Amino acid sequence: MKRRAFAYPYIVWMILFIAVPMLFIFYYAVTISGKLDLSVFWDTLKNPVNWKLLLDSIVMSLKTTGICLLLGYPIAYILSNMKKSVAGFISVLFFVPMWMNFVLRTYAWQAILNYVLPSIFGSKGTFTGTEWAVLLVLVYDYLPFMVLPLYNTLSKLDKSLLEASRDLGANGVQTFGRVILPLSVPGIVSGITMVFIPAITAFTVPVMIGNGNPDFFLYGNIIEIAFKQPTPNYAGGSTLSIILLISVFVSSLIMNRFDKEQIQ
Amino acid sequence: MKKATKSLKYVYLALMLFFLYLPILYLIVFSFNDFYNPSKHKDVFINLSKWNGFTLNNYGTLFKGAAGEALLLTLEIAGISSVVATVLGTAAAIGINSMRKRTRTAILNVSQLPMVNPDLVTGITFMMLFAFINSILIKMGLDQIGDFIKLLIAHISFSVPYVIFSVLPRLKQSSDMLYEAAMDLGCSPMQALLKVVIPDIMPGIASGFVMALTMSLDDFVVSWFVANSPVLSVHIYSSARMGVNPALATVIFIPLVTLLLIVNLRRIAREREYEIQNKKVKLKDKAQ
Numbered sequence: 001m002k003r004r005a006f007a008y009p010y011i012v013w014m015i016l017f018i019a020v021p022m023l024f025i026f027y028y029a030v031t032i033s034g035k036l037d038l039s040v041f042w043d044t045l046k047n048p049v050n051w052k053l054l055l056d057s058i059v060m061s062l063k064t065t066g067i068c069l070l071l072g073y074p075i076a077y078i079l080s081n082m083k084k085s086v087a088g089f090i091s092v093l094f095f096v097p098m099w100m101n102f103v104l105r106t107y108a109w110q111a112i113l114n115y116v117l118p119s120i121f122g123s124k125g126t127f128t129g130t131e132w133a134v135l136l137v138l139v140y141d142y143l144p145f146m147v148l149p150l151y152n153t154l155s156k157l158d159k160s161l162l163e164a165s166r167d168l169g170a171n172g173v174q175t176f177g178r179v180i181l182p183l184s185v186p187g188i189v190s191g192i193t194m195v196f197i198p199a200i201t202a203f204t205v206p207v208m209i210g211n212g213n214p215d216f217f218l219y220g221n222i223i224e225i226a227f228k229q230p231t232p233n234y235a236g237g238s239t240l241s242i243i244l245l246i247s248v249f250v251s252s253l254i255m256n257r258f259d260k261e262q263i264q
Numbered sequence: 265m266k267k268a269t270k271s272l273k274y275v276y277l278a279l280m281l282f283f284l285y286l287p288i289l290y291l292i293v294f295s296f297n298d299f300y301n302p303s304k305h306k307d308v309f310i311n312l313s314k315w316n317g318f319t320l321n322n323y324g325t326l327f328k329g330a331a332g333e334a335l336l337l338t339l340e341i342a343g344i345s346s347v348v349a350t351v352l353g354t355a356a357a358i359g360i361n362s363m364r365k366r367t368r369t370a371i372l373n374v375s376q377l378p379m380v381n382p383d384l385v386t387g388i389t390f391m392m393l394f395a396f397i398n399s400i401l402i403k404m405g406l407d408q409i410g411d412f413i414k415l416l417i418a419h420i421s422f423s424v425p426y427v428i429f430s431v432l433p434r435l436k437q438s439s440d441m442l443y444e445a446a447m448d449l450g451c452s453p454m455q456a457l458l459k460v461v462i463p464d465i466m467p468g469i470a471s472g473f474v475m476a477l478t479m480s481l482d483d484f485v486v487s488w489f490v491a492n493s494p495v496l497s498v499h500i501y502s503s504a505r506m507g508v509n510p511a512l513a514t515v516i517f518i519p520l521v522t523l524l525l526i527v528n529l530r531r532i533a534r535e536r537e538y539e540i541q542n543k544k545v546k547l548k549d550k551a552q
Contacts, residue, residue, distance in 0.1 A: 003443060006457070007359025010352050010424065011371065017421040019374055021389035028392055075280055078273045090277065092528045097284045099478050099520055103497045104513055107504050108287030111312035116290070143284065201384040204484070208504055220384050227388050227489060234392060241385055248382065 025245075029238035040235035050222065050240060054247065057219035061199040064138040068146040068195050069188065071139070076150035076187070077180075080157065091151055098144040106208050109137045113209065129211035137209045138199055145194040153187025154180075189259045197248050219244060291513035295322050310507030322511040331509060334499035338481065341412075341495060345419035346476040352420070353427025353476075354469050358461060360428070361435045378422040379429075387489030390418045394490065411491035418490045419480045426479060427472035434468030474527060478520075 029041050044050060075094065079087045097105065113127040113136075127133050157180065165175040201220035210216030223244065226237030294312050298319040327335065360368050378386050398408040442464060446456035462469070484497035496516075500508050 003362040003453075004359050006355040007357075007363070007371070010356030010359070010428075013352060013421070013424070014371070014374055017390075017393070017417060018377055021393040022377065024389055024392040024396065025385070071280065074276060078277060088528065088531065092524060093281060094284065096521055096524055097288065099482055099524065100288060101482060101484070101497050101500070101516055103484050103500045103504075104291070104508070104516065105287050107500060107508055108291045108510075108513070110504065111294075112287060112290055115313035140283065140287075143280075197382055201382040203384070204501060208501075220382075223384060223388065227391060232391075232395075234395075237388060238392070241388060244382065245385065248380075252380075 025238045025241050027238075028234040029242055030235075032235055037235070040233070041239050044236045044239040045243075050243070053217060053222060054219050054243065057200045057217075058247075060135065060138070060218060061196050063135060064142060064199045065146075065192055065195045067135070067139045068143050069191065072143055072146035072150055072191065073188075075147050076154050079147075079151050080154035087155070091147075094147050094151075095144055098148070102141065103204060103208075105141070106137060106204055109140065110208055113137075128209050129213055129216075131210075131216060134205055134210045134216045137205050138202060141202065141205070142195040142199055145198070146191040149190040149194060150184065150187040153184050157183055186259055189255050193252060193255050196251065200247070201244070288513060288517055291510040292517065295509070295511040295514050296320065297322070297510075310509060312507075312510065322509055323514075326509055326511045326515065330494070330503070331496075331499060331512065334494050334496045335512075335515075337412075337415075337493060338496040341415050341419055342477055342480040345416055345423060345480050346473055348416075349420045349423040349427050349476040350469060350473045353424045353472060354431050354462070354465075356424070357428045357431035357435055357468075358457065361432060362440075372428075375425045375428055377425075379425050383422075383483075383485040384489075386418075386422055387486040390414070390421075390486065391489040411493040414490050415487060415493075415495065418486050419483065422483070422486060423476035423479045426475040427469075430472035430475060431465055431468040434465040438464045471527070474523065478523075481516075481520075 030036060030038055032040065079091050079094075082090070110128060113133050115126075117123075117127050118125060161179055161183070162175055165179045170178065200218060201223070202218055203220035203224040206212070206216045206218055206221055214221075219240075223237055223240045226233045226240060290312070294315075296318050297312075297315055298317040298321065299310050326332070360371055363371070394409060394414050401408050438461075442460050443456050446460040447453065451459065482497075483495070484501065487495045488498050488501065494502060496512070500512070
């Protein structure tokens with residue numbers, strides 16, 4: 001028996017449950033109860049509300065990504081300069097929350113924003129249902145995903161390059177700007193992709209922290225509603241998902257370009 | 265000056281860790297809160313705003329009712345799906361590794377879909393797939409696929425790629441000759457696999473299994489779209505307004521930390537050994 005054959009069960013599985021399901025998005029976008037019907041598809045594409053929400057979500061997601069990068073880069077940088085054995089332990093502490101149930105952590109923030117922070121700031125109201133609260137929890141949820149790739153890149157950086165830069169007369173700021181930062185671009189790029197795209201679709205945060213107020217909806221929310229309403233709107237939801245997939249594809253193309261330019 | 269920047273660094277790390285752990289600690293502290301207040305409420309009323317007194321009652325009631333069922337379902341799905349995904353993924357990686365480059369790239373590209381797609385998209389594709397299959401089954405007068413099987417298929421599918429991508433690098437490191445040599449020495453293909461190839465790539469398989477297990481335990485989005493019977497995260501989401509027993513946080517958090525620390529401490533120990541070795545070499549160099 002050839003070794004190839006060990007992969008056959010998986011290949012069957014992959015076609016049935018990974019490849020074929022993707023085709024359903026395109027199938028359901030242009031059919032209604034089994035017949036070709038483009039009416040919902042066009043209506044969804046033409047509806048300006050959807051496009052505005054996509055734009056708003058991209059802006060919100062960019063804010064999240066930017067703050068995560070600003071907070072996360074120093075973390076990764078400090079960790080990468082520590083002794084390996086100490087850094088190994090502390091970095092694990094930073095990644096543990098990644099694996100702690102997303103919904104449960106968001107639920108905890110709900111309580112903190114409603115009870116703890118208002119009493120600290122002497123406010124009578126609650127802090128959920130505000131844009132900054134949604135942003136705060138988004139940053140919280142995705143910060144470890146930014147730190148992880150940055151830490152991986154920075155800790156593999158050849159330290160002798162930094163010494164060389166110092167020897168050639170660069171000061172600390174110059175070494176950082178001209179050597180460390182350019183070399184950490186692959187980490188920055190994969191950090192941004194790990195935060196930016198999931199944040200567009202994080203529909204639980206606007207519901208739990210934004211109190212379900214449509215003003216704070218992200219693009220993921222309209223897809224979620226289309227599918228989870230009592231009579232699911234497969235055609236509309238699929239069309240919205242196609243728009244999402246195209247945006248994801250375009251943004252990964254842009255990010256790849258950045259990555260390549262840096263290598264050249 | 266140098267000392268000041270150093271302590272500033274530690275303060276920054278400590279602040280960030282505090283930010284990351286604040287909600288988790290909050291839940292763990294409140295899991296010991298006495299929610300039952302006889303003067304005001306007849307029922308247990310989960311309110312995370314006020315401390316009423318210490319109790320262990322929340323741990324006693326944790327596994328009763330809907331939360332208990334959800335926890336059991338989560339563990340069953342995670343256990344079965346991660347084992348199946350590990351077997352399927354390891355076999356796949358071994359097969360893929362010996363394929364020609366073009367076929368290999370094609371398969372790996374499709375396998376990456378669940379990893380690069382937003383999990384929202386993975387969730388709705390499964391929802392539509394099962395709706396389609398069930399509509400056919402109804403027409404044929406057969407039983408529909410139940411929630412348990414749906415969850416199982418979905419969880420296996422999104423965790424297999426993680427197993428494949430943790431096993432493949434190990435296979436690349438190990439020699440291609442091993443399998444052939446074992447066969448030349450009289451092993452059947454199955455024996456060659458089990459006695460020679462698998463032990464060689466065991467660390468990759470183990471980390472793939474841990475990945476599959478944690479992916480399944482942690483999943484909310486896919487399960488939310490696929491099935492109506494709630495796994496734990498879905499249960500938390502849909503009952504968040506009424507209040508969720510915070511003891512769940514402790515029950516999830518403690519085993520998770522233990523698991524991750526065990527996996528990582530081994531790696532850390534290895535790195536420390538390497539560091540010490542390096543120092544010895546440097547000292548020797550200096551001595552010479």
